[in-house]
Amino acid sequence: MTPRTLYEKIWDAHVVSSRDDGTSLIYIDRHLVHEVSSAQAFEGLRKAGLPVRRTDLTLAMPDHNVPTTPRVDAAGKLIPIVDPASAIQLAALECNVAEFGVPFFTATSPEQGIVHVVGPEQGFTLPGCTLVCGDSHTAAHGALGALAFGIGTTEVEHVLATQTLRMARSRSMEIRVEGKLGHGVSAKDVILAVIGRIGVGGGIGHVIEYRGSVFDAMSIEERLTVANMSIEAGARAGLFAPDETTFAYLKGRPMAPKGKQWDNAVARWRNLRGDDGAVFDKSISIDASTIAPSVTWGTNPEQVVSIDSAAPRLEDFADEGRRAAVARALDYMGIAPGQAMVDVEVDHVFIGSCTNSRIEDLRAAARVLEGRHLSPRIQSAIVVPGSGLVKRMAEAEGLDTIFMDAGFEWREPGCSACLGMNPDVIPPLGRCASTSNRNFVGRQGPDARTHLMSPAMAAAAGVAGHLADVRAYIGEPA
Amino acid sequence: MTMSVVAGRAYPLGLSNVDTDQIIGSDWLKTISKVGLGQGAFAALRENGVTVFDEERYMGSEILVAGANFGCGSSREHAAWAIVDIGIRVVIAPSFSDIFSSNAFKNGILTAVVDEVAIPPLMAFARTDGEDGILKVDLIAQVIEAPDGQRWPFRIDPFRRECLIDGLDEIALTRTEGPAISAHEARVALVEPWLAGAV
Numbered sequence: 102m103t104p105r106t107l108y109e110k111i112w113d114a115h116v117v118s119s120r121d122d123g124t125s126l127i128y129i130d131r132h133l134v135h136e137v138s139s140a141q142a143f144e145g146l147r148k149a150g151l152p153v154r155r156t157d158l159t160l161a162m163p164d165h166n167v168p169t170t171p172r173v174d175a176a177g178k179l180i181p182i183v184d185p186a187s188a189i190q191l192a193a194l195e196c197n198v199a200e201f202g203v204p205f206f207t208a209t210s211p212e213q214g215i216v217h218v219v220g221p222e223q224g225f226t227l228p229g230c231t232l233v234c235g236d237s238h239t240a241a242h243g244a245l246g247a248l249a250f251g252i253g254t255t256e257v258e259h260v261l262a263t264q265t266l267r268m269a270r271s272r273s274m275e276i277r278v279e280g281k282l283g284h285g286v287s288a289k290d291v292i293l294a295v296i297g298r299i300g301v302g303g304g305i306g307h308v309i310e311y312r313g314s315v316f317d318a319m320s321i322e323e324r325l326t327v328a329n330m331s332i333e334a335g336a337r338a339g340l341f342a343p344d345e346t347t348f349a350y351l352k353g354r355p356m357a358p359k360g361k362q363w364d365n366a367v368a369r370w371r372n373l374r375g376d377d378g379a380v381f382d383k384s385i386s387i388d389a390s391t392i393a394p395s396v397t398w399g400t401n402p403e404q405v406v407s408i409d410s411a412a413p414r415l416e417d418f419a420d421e422g423r424r425a426a427v428a429r430a431l432d433y434m435g436i437a438p439g440q441a442m443v444d445v446e447v448d449h450v451f452i453g454s455c456t457n458s459r460i461e462d463l464r465a466a467a468r469v470l471e472g473r474h475l476s477p478r479i480q481s482a483i484v485v486p487g488s489g490l491v492k493r494m495a496e497a498e499g500l501d502t503i504f505m506d507a508g509f510e511w512r513e514p515g516c517s518a519c520l521g522m523n524p525d526v527i528p529p530l531g532r533c534a535s536t537s538n539r540n541f542v543g544r545q546g547p548d549a550r551t552h553l554m555s556p557a558m559a560a561a562a563g564v565a566g567h568l569a570d571v572r573a574y575i576g577e578p579a
Numbered sequence: 580m581t582m583s584v585v586a587g588r589a590y591p592l593g594l595s596n597v598d599t600d601q602i603i604g605s606d607w608l609k610t611i612s613k614v615g616l617g618q619g620a621f622a623a624l625r626e627n628g629v630t631v632f633d634e635e636r637y638m639g640s641e642i643l644v645a646g647a648n649f650g651c652g653s654s655r656e657h658a659a660w661a662i663v664d665i666g667i668r669v670v671i672a673p674s675f676s677d678i679f680s681s682n683a684f685k686n687g688i689l690t691a692v693v694d695e696v697a698i699p700p701l702m703a704f705a706r707t708d709g710e711d712g713i714l715k716v717d718l719i720a721q722v723i724e725a726p727d728g729q730r731w732p733f734r735i736d737p738f739r740r741e742c743l744i745d746g747l748d749e750i751a752l753t754r755t756e757g758p759a760i761s762a763h764e765a766r767v768a769l770v771e772p773w774l775a776g777a778v
Contacts, residue, residue: 117763118756122737126756128763130774138654140611149750157776166609186609193611204778225777237654237678253656253682255749263753265760269736271677301596302648305674335651337677358773366773401596401651422646426595433627520605520653539652541600543623 104376106273107342108308111248111373115231117265126265130230131247133216134161134203134257136194137522138235142258143197153201154264160225161198162206163191164215165522169485169512172209179209187523201261214488214514217241217455221325222490224354228343228370233260238455238538240331244324245351246343246373248308251332271337272382274307278315280389285572287394287465288323289457289536289555291315292330294392297405299385304336307383310375311341315389321350322461329456330538333402342374394571396442397540397553399430404540406442408558408570414439433542434550435530442568445552446478449533450509450563451545452556453485454519457536462556463495466536467503469560469574475508476566482509483525485517507563521546534562581746582689585669586715588640590631591705593698595646597624599679602650602658616657617664632665642714644701645672649690650679659686669716671701671723671733684739685749689718691733700729718744 105113117126132155139161146153153159166187174180182188191208198205206213212223217238220226228246233239235257242249256266276295296303309331316324324341331339341347348367351357358366393407404427406412412431415438418424431438436445452458452466463486475482484504486492492514495501501511518525519537527533527549536559540551552568561569600623607619621632631637643662649672650658659682662670668688673695675683680690693701704712704725715724716733718740723731735743742749753760768775 115763117759120738122741124736124738126753126759128760128767130767131777137608138656141613141656144611151750157778160778184609190609190611227773229771230774235654235656237652239654251654251678253654253659253678253685255656255685256681259750259753262750263760264764265753265756267738267749267753268681269738301651302674302676305648306677332652332678335648335676356777362773366771369771401598422595429627520600522605522608539598539600541598541623541652542627543604544600547604547623547626 104378106379106381107310107340107373107375108248108273111229111231112270114229123269124267125270126267127231129233129260129264129266130158131225131232132159132260133220133232133234134159135165135216135236136163136190137165138254138257139197140190140193141254142261143201145258146201146261151262153203153261156202156204158264159203161194161203162213162216162219163194163208165516165520166191167208167515168523169483169515169517169525172513183524211489211493214491215455215458215516217329218458218487218491221245221321222354222488224351224357227351227357228347229373233266237332238329240336240338241325241329241455243328243331243339244321244341245347246341246370248338248340250338271308272306274304274309274336274383274385275381276309276311277313277384277386278389279313280315282315282389282392285394285557285575286392287555287557288319288326290392290395292327293395293402293405293553294387296330296334296402298387299334301333301401301403302335304331304334307336309336309339311339316341317344320461321346322459325459326456330402333538343370394558395554396558396568398434398436398442399427400433400540400542402538402540402553404430408442408568411442412436412438412440443570445568446532447534447562447567448478448480448531449527450479450482450559451518451533451535451537452559453483453487453517454537455487456538457556458485458487458491460491460494462536463491463500466556466560467500469557469571470507470564471503473507473564475563478566479508479563482563483512483518484509485512486514488514518545520544534559534568582668582687582718582743584715584717585641586713587642588637588712589642589644589705589714590637590640591702592631592643592645593702596648596651597645598652599650599655599658600652603655603661608655608657613660614664616661620661620665636708639666641666641668642716643667643670644698644705645670646698647673647695649675651676654678656682659683659688662688673698684743687743689716689735689743691716691723691735693723693731693733697731701731
């Protein structure tokens with residue numbers, strides 16, 4: 102048998118049927134549902150008189166629209182959602198899950214959070230499964246060895262109705278990072294370096310497999326950060342082969358298999374890796390020692406540099422189209438060509454999003470903030486834990502106190518200022534040090550300026566009042 | 580809706596990496612309907628110096644010419660709904676984000692992938708007024724034709740091409756495969772029972 106990549110193995114195991122034109126019907130093992138991409142899908146089912154085929158493989162929760170301020174008052178009563186459009190969308194989800202019998206975490210349940218934080222945390226996401234959600238950052242679940250990708254609402258409807266998707270197989274891409282990461286270099290810096298290297302369109306039509314010593318050494322939280330941003334390189338999905346780290350993370354999670362079934366599952370998952378000699382359509386190799394703490398300077402995630410360097414100069418670009426694009430990005434960002442990144446002043450700090458709102462992210466930021474305070478320049482600084490469980494764990498560790506002592510607001514879980522569908526919006530021309538995944542024009546609010554970075558780097562920027570090198574805040578390596 | 584040939588003027592957008600936040604901002608994602616999103620189409624671009632969507636001569640064009648990686652970013656199908664709502668049926672670009680091209684297809688939009696070198700001449704034609712600016716996109720022949728006879732082939736997934744030509748209810752098609760889906764479920768329940776039910 103021809104050696105196969107991990108992607109090819111998972112794909113083959115899920116083919117229900119194939120057509121001569123190259124498309125296959127693929128079985129979907131897990132489906133996460135949130136309020137933004139599902140209302141029209143449920144409406145489609147209703148019109149066609151169809152049920153949800155497998156409610157037991159489906160899990161819903163609100164995350165995009167929910168406010169991150171308290172959701173119940175002192176008397177325990179629900180506080181109404183102020184924005185009428187958000188309120189309607191959230192109410193529509195509650196009606197739909199009730200009507201179709203879909204398991205649901207309400208906005209006030211302790212398990213609620215961002216779908217991509219909750220799925221792994223609950224053990225809903227499992228190695229070797231196919232998992233979809235009407236959200237592009239579904240790629241995150243590849244951290245556990247799940248073939249996971251974002252879909253649109255029509256596909257959400259198709260999965261609800263049939264538990265399958267019709268699609269063509271993607272090409273395969275290996276990204277190998279070998280060596281040892283430098284002091285203060287995080288998983289976020291690694292994935293930003295990957296995107297900087299291959300570009301925001303470099304992964305189009307491909308599923309990435311992350312391999313090599315740096316990825317092997319990562320925790321699941323770190324792998325989630327990396328896999329999450331696969332989509333920012335244009336890739337359909339990103340995969341890590343499951344290993345002992347994965348099994349240790351999943352064991353005992355509420356929806357993970359138990360007892361004898363757990364043993365059988367792990368035995369099977371141990372074989373979930375690419376065969377020796379499997380051929381990738383593309384292979385990229387990066388030396389870990391070349392990766393530094395990084396920040397984006399522009400309006401897409403490939404526009405990234407190390408913190409100790411400068412924004413590009415226009416004369417660096419020979420191609421006229423690229424030069425114009427760089428000029429447009431710098432202009433939007435209010436950054437001069439060649440400006441040193443540490444000279445860029447910051448007004449807002451956002452620690453959160455499905456990329457960086459897990460417990461390790463909060464610990465890394467808190468480590469920088471302990472005994473320090475936000476610069477007086479900072480107009481708003483919020484920490485939005487990825488789920489209710491992350492929030493409780495952080496509180497048990499006293500991280501909330503460190504954040505609040507430093508001047509941050511400690512919020513309720515949700516997508517928040519990553520895309521500003523709830524009230525957490527960066528004001529026009531406001532500049533935000535953000536741990537999220539997209540620095541697109543207007544992403545965090547009309548005319549808002551976003552710099553992507555790791556949680557520790559965002560904390561350091563908050564303390565300094567300008568983009569700052571985290572290495573100056575965390576002492577020497579032990 | 581079915582498609583064979585779309586001919587007419589084209590919006591000469593040309594930009595690369597147009598993300599779905601620029602096609603439709605997150606404020607518009609709060610709708611629970613699929614219609615009316617045209618009002619918000621390309622707002623972030625229009626507010627930042629892109630004029631093609633506001634110029635009289637391009638109004639109502641059914642074709643859009645864009646640069647590489649069109650529709651990158653968010654999976655929001657609202658981007659496709661917004662584009663449909665302003666009457667665009669064909670987007671021509673050197674590459675598209677996977678999720679956007681799928682969403683576009685589900686809404687009857689053809690995403691025609693051309694070689695990068697085709698974009699400058701296509702942009703030039705799109706900017707030309709009158710009969711000389713009319714592009715013809717032929718889905719049957721998989722070719723784009725300019726008034727002077729220049730032709731550029733384009734790529735499209737064969738299944739999607741067939742569906743766009745014939746018009747197709749995909750859920751109905753998949754439901755004819757019900758027995759195969761059930762057989763797969765039965766096999767998984769036996770071999771990987773932990774996948775067979777989560778909640």
